[in-house]
Amino acid sequence: MEQITSTQNSKVKAANKLKKKRERDKTGQALIEGYHLIEEAMASDIQIVSLFCVEADREDAAMLEYADAVYEINLKVAELLSGTVTPQGIFAVIQQPTVQDRQPSQVLLIDRIQDPGNLGTLIRTADAAGLDMVVLEKGSADPYQDKVLRASQGSVFHLPIIQRDLHTFINDFEGPVYGTALQDAVAYQTVEQQDKFALILGNEGEGIKSELLEQTTQNLTIPIYGRAESLNVAIAGSILIYHLKG
Missing domain, CATH: 3.40.1280.10 (SPOUT methyltransferase, trefoil knot domain)
Incomplete structure (x- = not known):
């Protein structure tokens, strides 16, 4: 598992850019924060491209296994990625699902x-x-x-x-x-x-x-x-x- 300690890391910078709609539209990806949202994404078969954890050894093994790539980060990186004052310590870059056109009722x-x-x-x-x-x-x-x-x-x-x-x-x-x-x-x-x-x-x-x-x-x-x-x-x-x- 790769450790990331710099906010200038290319993977961190790419994830952070996903806070902007223009970048989300361009890549088809999104950044989500917190165990609950990531768990819901998993349950809906959403692809997790990258998982960033402050304490990877304390996270759910199934979640770590599900992600395409897992990175252990420090608090400084977590603060950069977080959309809240108090970072939750776990983030994921997800691939937005493709919605099939259909006739809803x-x-x-x-x-x-x-x-x-x-x-x-x-x-x-x-x-x-x-x-x-x-x-x-x-x-x-x-x-x-x-x-x-x-x-x-x-x-x-x-x-x-x-x-x-x-x-x-x-x-x-x-x-x-x-x-x-x-x-x-x-x-x-x-x-x-x-x-x-x-x-x-x-x-x-x-x-x-x-x-x-x-x-x-x-x-x-x-x-x-x-x-x-x-x-x-x-x-x-x-x-x-x-x-x-x-």
Whole structure:
């Protein structure tokens, strides 16, 4: 097992570059941190290209065996790779899975949601509710960004997540499409559960693009009983996903 003690090591520098979306897109790889996320990647048959451990002899033998290559690093290197104030001491460079195009029955459509916590939470909810797919419009947060990965708690690895033009996707989708907007909307409780549906959630500040709202079967609202102006998009989305699932 190779030991790495310098932050200038080429493998460390290559891993650190994966914090940038441009590098993730170019290589098809991503950097993940922490035992739980790495364990979830393994359970989903995600390829682990490199595993970096502060204390390799204390790590799970199956995890070390699973990785293509294992490196023992010091705390200085761990601090460089970490996306948090307190490094967890174990990191992996993974190969992002290739998603096969298919016809989903229940799908979450994301129109430019940019907060990584919101996107990660929605992916986690979509996974928990058993949806078939999450589709991201260009301009949405990257699902392999560190904060999205942490908020999703590994759900990024559990269901297909693709980037597509939502206008085209909706045109090809054979089922009702629900939006979240005030115009021409009904209270969500009046809509029955569906075996097949798509739900669009929009940008935190601007909502769903008007041209996408023109394609919806029905727009839904969630009543506000208190003095809050609105609900957080991840909370609203979670309520609607579970309602439509029934």
